[in-house]
Amino acid sequence: MASPRTAVVGATARNQVSRTGRIASAPRMGLAPSVQRLPKTLPLDEILIGDCIAAMDRLPASSVDCVFADPPYNLQLGEAGLTRPDQSMVDAVDDDWDKFSSFSAYDDFTRAWLKSARRVMKPNATLWVIGSYHNIFRVGSALQDLGYWILNDIVWRKANPMPNFRGKRFTNAHETLIWASRAPESKYTFHYDALKAGNEDLQMRSDWFIPLCTGEERLKDEAGRKVHPTQKPEALLARTLLAATNPGDVVLDPFFGTGTTGAVAKRLGRHFIGCERDPTYAAAARARIAGIETLSSASLALATPKRAEPRIPFLSVVEAGHVRAGETLTDERRRFRATVRPDGQLSIGPAMGSIHKVGALVQGLPACNGWTFWHAERGGRLVCIDDFRTQMRGQPGA
Amino acid sequence: MASPRTAVVGATARNQVSRTGRIASAPRMGLAPSVQRLPKTLPLDEILIGDCIAAMDRLPASSVDCVFADPPYNLQLGEAGLTRPDQSMVDAVDDDWDKFSSFSAYDDFTRAWLKSARRVMKPNATLWVIGSYHNIFRVGSALQDLGYWILNDIVWRKANPMPNFRGKRFTNAHETLIWASRAPESKYTFHYDALKAGNEDLQMRSDWFIPLCTGEERLKDEAGRKVHPTQKPEALLARTLLAATNPGDVVLDPFFGTGTTGAVAKRLGRHFIGCERDPTYAAAARARIAGIETLSSASLALATPKRAEPRIPFLSVVEAGHVRAGETLTDERRRFRATVRPDGQLSIGPAMGSIHKVGALVQGLPACNGWTFWHAERGGRLVCIDDFRTQMRGQPGA
DNA sequence: CCAAAACGTGAATCGGAGT
DNA sequence: CACTCCGATTCACGTTTTG
Numbered sequence: 001m002a003s004p005r006t007a008v009v010g011a012t013a014r015n016q017v018s019r020t021g022r023i024a025s026a027p028r029m030g031l032a033p034s035v036q037r038l039p040k041t042l043p044l045d046e047i048l049i050g051d052c053i054a055a056m057d058r059l060p061a062s063s064v065d066c067v068f069a070d071p072p073y074n075l076q077l078g079e080a081g082l083t084r085p086d087q088s089m090v091d092a093v094d095d096d097w098d099k100f101s102s103f104s105a106y107d108d109f110t111r112a113w114l115k116s117a118r119r120v121m122k123p124n125a126t127l128w129v130i131g132s133y134h135n136i137f138r139v140g141s142a143l144q145d146l147g148y149w150i151l152n153d154i155v156w157r158k159a160n161p162m163p164n165f166r167g168k169r170f171t172n173a174h175e176t177l178i179w180a181s182r183a184p185e186s187k188y189t190f191h192y193d194a195l196k197a198g199n200e201d202l203q204m205r206s207d208w209f210i211p212l213c214t215g216e217e218r219l220k221d222e223a224g225r226k227v228h229p230t231q232k233p234e235a236l237l238a239r240t241l242l243a244a245t246n247p248g249d250v251v252l253d254p255f256f257g258t259g260t261t262g263a264v265a266k267r268l269g270r271h272f273i274g275c276e277r278d279p280t281y282a283a284a285a286r287a288r289i290a291g292i293e294t295l296s297s298a299s300l301a302l303a304t305p306k307r308a309e310p311r312i313p314f315l316s317v318v319e320a321g322h323v324r325a326g327e328t329l330t331d332e333r334r335r336f337r338a339t340v341r342p343d344g345q346l347s348i349g350p351a352m353g354s355i356h357k358v359g360a361l362v363q364g365l366p367a368c369n370g371w372t373f374w375h376a377e378r379g380g381r382l383v384c385i386d387d388f389r390t391q392m393r394g395q396p397g398a
Numbered sequence: 399m400a401s402p403r404t405a406v407v408g409a410t411a412r413n414q415v416s417r418t419g420r421i422a423s424a425p426r427m428g429l430a431p432s433v434q435r436l437p438k439t440l441p442l443d444e445i446l447i448g449d450c451i452a453a454m455d456r457l458p459a460s461s462v463d464c465v466f467a468d469p470p471y472n473l474q475l476g477e478a479g480l481t482r483p484d485q486s487m488v489d490a491v492d493d494d495w496d497k498f499s500s501f502s503a504y505d506d507f508t509r510a511w512l513k514s515a516r517r518v519m520k521p522n523a524t525l526w527v528i529g530s531y532h533n534i535f536r537v538g539s540a541l542q543d544l545g546y547w548i549l550n551d552i553v554w555r556k557a558n559p560m561p562n563f564r565g566k567r568f569t570n571a572h573e574t575l576i577w578a579s580r581a582p583e584s585k586y587t588f589h590y591d592a593l594k595a596g597n598e599d600l601q602m603r604s605d606w607f608i609p610l611c612t613g614e615e616r617l618k619d620e621a622g623r624k625v626h627p628t629q630k631p632e633a634l635l636a637r638t639l640l641a642a643t644n645p646g647d648v649v650l651d652p653f654f655g656t657g658t659t660g661a662v663a664k665r666l667g668r669h670f671i672g673c674e675r676d677p678t679y680a681a682a683a684r685a686r687i688a689g690i691e692t693l694s695s696a697s698l699a700l701a702t703p704k705r706a707e708p709r710i711p712f713l714s715v716v717e718a719g720h721v722r723a724g725e726t727l728t729d730e731r732r733r734f735r736a737t738v739r740p741d742g743q744l745s746i747g748p749a750m751g752s753i754h755k756v757g758a759l760v761q762g763l764p765a766c767n768g769w770t771f772w773h774a775e776r777g778g779r780l781v782c783i784d785d786f787r788t789q790m791r792g793q794p795g796a
Numbered sequence: 797c798c799a800a801a802a803c804g805t806g807a808a809t810c811g812g813a814g815t
Numbered sequence: 816c817a818c819t820c821c822g823a824t825t826c827a828c829g830t831t832t833t834g
Contacts, residue, residue, distance in 0.1 A: 133551040137538025152568045153531040155553045167590040170550045173603035192565040197752045198713035198742025205571035207555050235717035242741045303750050365485045369822050474809045483824040491807050561825035564810035
């Protein structure tokens with residue numbers, strides 16, 4: 001999948017970034033959000049304090065490559081609180097930021113931030129949202145209504161979920177992420193090959209098994225209390241960013257919290273822009289991210305997908321002498337035979353055409369990849385003509 | 399959880415049912431739906447031909463214990479069709495019943511049938527709906543808006559999903575079920591202990607690993623073609639009905655199709671009411687259900703699901719921190735060295751790939767089990783990376 | 797007759813560059 | 816924008832055919 005190199009604003013922003021990942025970012029002067037000026041350059045690797053909708057509305061349009069959002073879940077917990085079997089209290093999410101008066105109010109909020117985010121996204125950008133059954137259906141519907149195009153829903157299967165203490169329901173052992181492009185026609189980034197290779201050469205599925213954020217990774221204050229109630233595991237963010245962004249890309253997180261998106265983005269050589277209303281969360285995030293080191297560019301380099309490699313015409317393979325004009329090619333099982341012409345076409349009887357056309361013709365199929373279909377005899381063995389192409393690609397200047 | 403014994407109409411209906419599962423049902427005379435009379439008794443273990451909304455509106459209020467619904471998904475597939483890598487065509491769901499002109503039209507349809515179903519449900523009844531990312535967010539939002547109370551969202555993880563043939567997305571390897579009670583105050587049925595006992599004494603989680611409906615179970619016509627494009631596996635229905643209904647309960651399925659709900663209900667000693675528009679589907683369902691025998695009440699207590707052996711990708715081992723990105727792995731004799739990448743691939747010089755591919759490459763072999771070949775240094779000793787995988791398998795739910 | 801290989805298939809929102 | 820052409824792309828099962 002090609003990265004969206006053509007988006008003008010984003011390309012400009014990225015070109016300001018040095019190879020080391022250090023960039024000259026727009027100064028933040030501690031002004032209240034309402035009087036901050038429209039930034040001429042993107043506030044890269046910064047945390048914008050204040051309401052995320054206002055903050056996003058001040059960013060230039062079409063300027064970020066990806067959005068990761070972990071919005072309030074609109075949990076509808078009773079007043080009484082939940083107790084464990086030993087009568088201890090469960091530290092539930094009861095923060096003010098998770099209070100909405102109704103589904104309608106939550107919908108208004110959801111549509112507003114999704115709309116603001118969409119303006120800031122480049123045409124080929126994608127967005128991730130995570131949620132639970134309390135809010136994810138509202139979010140998904142809003143996404144579709146606003147013109148986003150859902151690419152996958154992803155299930156984060158928790159290795160160690162909180163049990164259901166009352167025995168009244170199934171253990172709530174997963175959360176849902178929605179991955180969507182800005183529009184149906186977006187040419188989004190997806191590192192299919194890298195994900196497949198990291199999954200023992202099988203396609204990565206829509207169900208991911210990842211532990212909760214606990215232990216060392218979980219941010220705690222001086223008293224040992226968790227700083228944020230819903231801190232997400234870095235592994236989850238890492239998989240999303242590895243899949244859907246390139247090194248140097250800009251990732252926007254409207255609900256930055258304690259900065260997991262920023263931490264992972266920095267480690268993986270991506271840039272982030274965070275919005276966070278709570279200065280305490282933002283301060284924790286800033287300190288956390290300062291301690292992160294970017295991995296070496298060597299370990300971040302992506303495998304080049306086949307379709308991005310330079311195109312080599314079959315004629316060049318003939319011209320280079322790997323295959324000779326007049327020679328006969330066959331398929332792997334020697335069922336069909338065709339003759340190589342000096343102009344790089346194949347002929348079989350009166351029919352003539354490209355390696356693909358003739359391959360399709362003899363098999364009676366609508367299409368065929370001639371590179372993998374046709375073989376030449378070399379020392380008594382059949383060699384796929386794609387091997388010659390691979391060989392030529394290895395040569396500099398090919 | 400108490401079963402809804404108090405609901406008056408349902409109790410009456412249930413008392414008419416003999417122990418054998420044979421019941422004296424209201425006569426169906428092949429009348430068109432519009433002239434059928436309001437049944438005085440529930441049409442138990444019957445299939446009502448025609449539009450499900452009209453059919454449900456003719457049933458008495460507060461009369462069923464559970465609803466299972468597999469509505470149209472509103473897939474929005476392109477004109478072109480999808481080909482597999484071998485150029486054969488994918489047999490897509492292109493039936494008329496899955497065609498809607500817009501999200502708005504689909505929403506209207508969804509709200510209408512959910513509203514009709516809710517009237518027929520007893521106060522303590524629950525409803526299951528299955529869907530994919532195409533429709534499930536619309537369904538979930540509508541549920542919430544109509545006053546249903548979501549209890550869980552359940553992920554059906556498919557053992558053998560269709561792959562993504564173009565390498566453009568994550569393999570769509572799951573579907574989502576929503577389980578909701580009629581209202582927040584419903585005292586619904588949930589067989590917590592039975593499910594736990596059938597799950598190696600662990601609480602049943604919200605992610606279920608179940609194979610597709612294939613082989614013998616899949617209904618075929620004389621020509622060997624599948625009768626229905628989206629027949630659901632009986633194992634899926636069995637788990638929902640075992641969890642949320644009691645023997646003798648009445649289960650309503652507004653989109654009966656080829657009758658999986660009816661077949662499983664009968665086998666498990668529950669009653670069904672099916673609505674189906676297509677007489678061909680209904681006829682197939684009727685024949686299918688006639689061949690089902692109800693299990694003995696003794697064996698009903700034992701029906702339990704199995705847990706699958708987890709496959710753990712190397713990426714998960716990296717994400718879990720057992721192996722660090724950037725770390726060097728070697729073989730047992732320290733002849734070869736490779737670097738771990740954050741996406742779960744290994745790299746060695748310019749070459750890169752899965753643990754298996756790179757293991758094969760350095761040894762010059764056609765294949766290699768990377769799990770047993772590669773080792774990490776831990777406290778001066780080499781530890782096989784397979785040990786980390788074994789460690790992770792110990793986690794419940796993996 | 798048995799083992800191995802080949803074949804069929806499942807709710808799918810599944811190109812992109814060049815002309 | 817429409818059209819042409821290159822050429823990349825699949826996993827787990829169950830069934831059927833081949834050796």
